[in-house]
Amino acid sequence: MTHVIAADIGGTNIRLAIVDPQGQIIAESRLQADLSRHSESSQTMAESHVIKVLAEAIKPFASRHQVSRMGMGFPGFFHGQSGLLASSPNLPLLQNFALADRLADALDLHVVVENDALCAAIGEQKYGAGQGCANLLHITLGTGIGSGLILNNWPYSGEHGMAMEFGHLCIEHHNGRLCGCGNHGCVEAYASATAVIKRFNEICQCEIPDAKSIFEQARQGHACAVTITNEAGQYLGMSIAEAVKLLDVTTITISGGLTGGWDILYPSLKCELDNNLIPPLKGKVEVLRSRLDDNAGLLGAAVIAGRG
Amino acid sequence: MTHVIAADIGGTNIRLAIVDPQGQIIAESRLQADLSRHSESSQTMAESHVIKVLAEAIKPFASRHQVSRMGMGFPGFFHGQSGLLASSPNLPLLQNFALADRLADALDLHVVVENDALCAAIGEQKYGAGQGCANLLHITLGTGIGSGLILNNWPYSGEHGMAMEFGHLCIEHHNGRLCGCGNHGCVEAYASATAVIKRFNEICQCEIPDAKSIFEQARQGHACAVTITNEAGQYLGMSIAEAVKLLDVTTITISGGLTGGWDILYPSLKCELDNNLIPPLKGKVEVLRSRLDDNAGLLGAAVIAGRG
Numbered sequence: 001m002t003h004v005i006a007a008d009i010g011g012t013n014i015r016l017a018i019v020d021p022q023g024q025i026i027a028e029s030r031l032q033a034d035l036s037r038h039s040e041s042s043q044t045m046a047e048s049h050v051i052k053v054l055a056e057a058i059k060p061f062a063s064r065h066q067v068s069r070m071g072m073g074f075p076g077f078f079h080g081q082s083g084l085l086a087s088s089p090n091l092p093l094l095q096n097f098a099l100a101d102r103l104a105d106a107l108d109l110h111v112v113v114e115n116d117a118l119c120a121a122i123g124e125q126k127y128g129a130g131q132g133c134a135n136l137l138h139i140t141l142g143t144g145i146g147s148g149l150i151l152n153n154w155p156y157s158g159e160h161g162m163a164m165e166f167g168h169l170c171i172e173h174h175n176g177r178l179c180g181c182g183n184h185g186c187v188e189a190y191a192s193a194t195a196v197i198k199r200f201n202e203i204c205q206c207e208i209p210d211a212k213s214i215f216e217q218a219r220q221g222h223a224c225a226v227t228i229t230n231e232a233g234q235y236l237g238m239s240i241a242e243a244v245k246l247l248d249v250t251t252i253t254i255s256g257g258l259t260g261g262w263d264i265l266y267p268s269l270k271c272e273l274d275n276n277l278i279p280p281l282k283g284k285v286e287v288l289r290s291r292l293d294d295n296a297g298l299l300g301a302a303v304i305a306g307r308g
Numbered sequence: 309m310t311h312v313i314a315a316d317i318g319g320t321n322i323r324l325a326i327v328d329p330q331g332q333i334i335a336e337s338r339l340q341a342d343l344s345r346h347s348e349s350s351q352t353m354a355e356s357h358v359i360k361v362l363a364e365a366i367k368p369f370a371s372r373h374q375v376s377r378m379g380m381g382f383p384g385f386f387h388g389q390s391g392l393l394a395s396s397p398n399l400p401l402l403q404n405f406a407l408a409d410r411l412a413d414a415l416d417l418h419v420v421v422e423n424d425a426l427c428a429a430i431g432e433q434k435y436g437a438g439q440g441c442a443n444l445l446h447i448t449l450g451t452g453i454g455s456g457l458i459l460n461n462w463p464y465s466g467e468h469g470m471a472m473e474f475g476h477l478c479i480e481h482h483n484g485r486l487c488g489c490g491n492h493g494c495v496e497a498y499a500s501a502t503a504v505i506k507r508f509n510e511i512c513q514c515e516i517p518d519a520k521s522i523f524e525q526a527r528q529g530h531a532c533a534v535t536i537t538n539e540a541g542q543y544l545g546m547s548i549a550e551a552v553k554l555l556d557v558t559t560i561t562i563s564g565g566l567t568g569g570w571d572i573l574y575p576s577l578k579c580e581l582d583n584n585l586i587p588p589l590k591g592k593v594e595v596l597r598s599r600l601d602d603n604a605g606l607l608g609a610a611v612i613a614g615r616g
Contacts, residue, residue: 077588087588135466135467149554151459151464156459157556158443158555158556158557159443159556159557159558160556160558160588160589160592161556162556162586162588162589163554163555163556164554164556165553165554165556165586166553166554168553168586169550169553169554170546170549170550170584171481172481173479173480173481173546174482181586181587182587183583183584183586183587238478238481241478242477242478242550243554245473245474245476245477246457246471246472246473246474246477246550246551246554246555247466247471247554248465248466248467248468248469248470248471248472248473249466249467250467250468276478276491278470278473278476278489278491279489279490279491280385280395280468280470281468281470284468
């Protein structure tokens with residue numbers, strides 16, 4: 001095992017790191033880059049644009065550090081472990097796109113790519129709060145809600161790479177809030193940062209721009225902030241219970257910006273989780289805050305860089 | 309591969325079969341036996357009772373047919389593939405009970421035991437409507453709702469053998485009907501035969517004893533029967549959508565007594581399934597009626613008899 005490049009591709013930025021075999025980040029770089037902001041209208045041109053932007057960002061970093069392998073977490077659905085991108089919600093022109101192979105050619109590196117939330121699960125299992133768990137459900141709680149699943153020490157991504165659409169579990173089948181996916185009542189429409197901010201501003205008719213301030217208001221006893229953040233925790237607890245009913249995993253880890261409100265979210269989350277689990281599992285399921293903050297995805301990318 | 313004994317243990321009866329290597333049932337026996345009807349109050353005595361009842365039922369059948377291996381589907385939760393019964397809802401005295409080993413000693417056979425619904429999934433994948441599917445969710449729709457999951461051609465049972473508690477997915481988080489598990493709003497409280505009969509009799513203030521008659525009334529346009537059977541289909545469709553969001557399986561098979569109302573249940577099931585799936589999977593998930601009727605569990609038991 002040698003040092004590898006780890007890349008975590010977000011909506012508007014790229015994070016790069018050199019990671020040593022012990023999972024230590026020994027160099028890091030953050031760049032602004034929006035892969036979706038382009039004027040190309042054909043699939044071929046959109047593909048070339050994505051490769052160009054990523055290669056321009058990664059090449060200088062790779063040449064400063066002598067590495068031969070890169071792992072990448074990318075927001076999209078992949079066919080198995082092939083690095084073939086089936087589709088990406090934010091980049092609709094990309095369909096069945098050989099992302100890993102194209103990047104390998106452009107960068108002259110061994111490249112392995114996985115779904116970003118699955119990378120976070122892999123990182124959390126190897127280096128974080130999920131260490132030692134053969135089965136792990138990891139939830140990323142940020143502007144949206146993502147999730148990744150490890151079963152028998154193996155990342156599980158489903159038939160279309162669309163397994164673990166945890167954020168779109170429905171917890172309000174009647175009169176549920178509209179979700180970004182087009183359905184109603186998804187947990188993401190109640191418990192993502194976007195949803196918490198939107199609900200608070202709607203009810204209080206104000207324009208607080210971030211969840212951190214809403215958690216702060218909740219800590220000070222602001223009734224509306226308390227209600228909305230409690231409900232976010234409750235809906236998360238209900239959704240985790242549903243996932244446990246199907247998967248029978250004992251450890252759930254949560255990373256992402258909203259974990260800054262852990263003291264507010266956790267009590268209502270844990271209460272509703274235990275209320276909704278099947279009786280033999282009540283009290284037996286552990287929900288842990290990530291120990292890796294926002295590095296879970298980056299460290300998971302370093303792990304998959306060793307594949308193949 | 310040679311002939312094996314397959315056993316399917318139900319609430320009140322035992323089915324035994326000799327199955328050839330092609331999955332043909334070449335001899336069969338059905339016996340009445342209620343394992344839970346005993347006066348033993350200690351775990352040791354309850355264990356001995358279960359082994360005695362099963363051995364007395366199986367021994368004469370086994371000695372008529374010269375076989376050395378038996379597979380069994382049993383209603384309970386098992387630790388991995390060890391045949392060690394963690395617990396069984398209907399037999400609460402049995403805890404961490406080495407069912408397979410004890411039966412092997414009593415019968416002088418190689419014995420492999422799995423959860424009954426998981427056996428049905430294994431049978432359906434090998435010989436039924438799930439043939440050729442590496443990933444399969446199988447639902448048993450009878451007095452209760454059970455389910456079994458195959459992932460990458462491997463039966464998945466979770467950390468406590470309690471994966472795929474599909475019947476207890478919650479589809480009514482507010483004012484849901486009480487389920488046998490103690491929670492409210494489970495799909496089993498709306499779409500099992502028990503639930504369909506109970507709801508019909510409550511609303512119509514009558515005492516129809518079986519679901520078959522209610523489906524018949526629905527076919528003849530009886531408003532209340534139409535509503536209740538449609539709702540059962542809808543709740544099943546909603547629950548299957550939730551399972552697909554987590555598992556990304558494309559084929560779902562359903563067996564059990566209620567599939568006799570397939571013509572009534574399927575249209576509303578399919579409609580709600582597609583309404584609730586995440587958009588990229590709408591229309592791509594197939595729900596098939598079992599081709600094995602009530603033999604799925606028995607044939608799955610024959611498959612696992614070949615293990616180890």
